[in-house]
Amino acid sequence: MRYLRAQLVRILTQYFGDDDRRIEHALKVLGHAERIMLERSGCDEDIVIACALLHDVGIKVSEAKHGYNNGKTQEEYGPGVAEEMLGSIDFPAEKIEIVKNIIGNHHSPSRYDYAELAVLKEADRIVNRLELMS
Numbered sequence: 001m002r003y004l005r006a007q008l009v010r011i012l013t014q015y016f017g018d019d020d021r022r023i024e025h026a027l028k029v030l031g032h033a034e035r036i037m038l039e040r041s042g043c044d045e046d047i048v049i050a051c052a053l054l055h056d057v058g059i060k061v062s063e064a065k066h067g068y069n070n071g072k073t074q075e076e077y078g079p080g081v082a083e084e085m086l087g088s089i090d091f092p093a094e095k096i097e098i099v100k101n102i103i104g105n106h107h108s109p110s111r112y113d114y115a116e117l118a119v120l121k122e123a124d125r126i127v128n129r130l131e132l133m134s
């Protein structure tokens, strides 16, 4: 999709506001996901971009509702927020379903064998590890 990255970065920045850490995290995951994707076959680029940038949007809902977030609550709240964001830019409905499945499964043992899910998990793991060290 044309300008998908730019559109999603704009939406994500509006959503997270001044929470620069979350935005930076998403951008780093996108960078690694795009690199890893090139080494794999069977990835849809738009799905990889959407998952990488939006995978943690459930954090904000979880923190507002419960005062904390964890892998389970991220998986619970993320897909609904991502659906709304992607719907607003006419992302194809069938791909929205896949992105929702991936975001709803990115912190637990894989229930799907989407190549894009494996890419997201690997990219997120790399960035989380780097962030722990910094």
Ligand SMILES: [Fe+2]
Residues within 6 Å of the ligand: 025, 029, 055, 056, 124
């Ligand atoms: Fe993440």
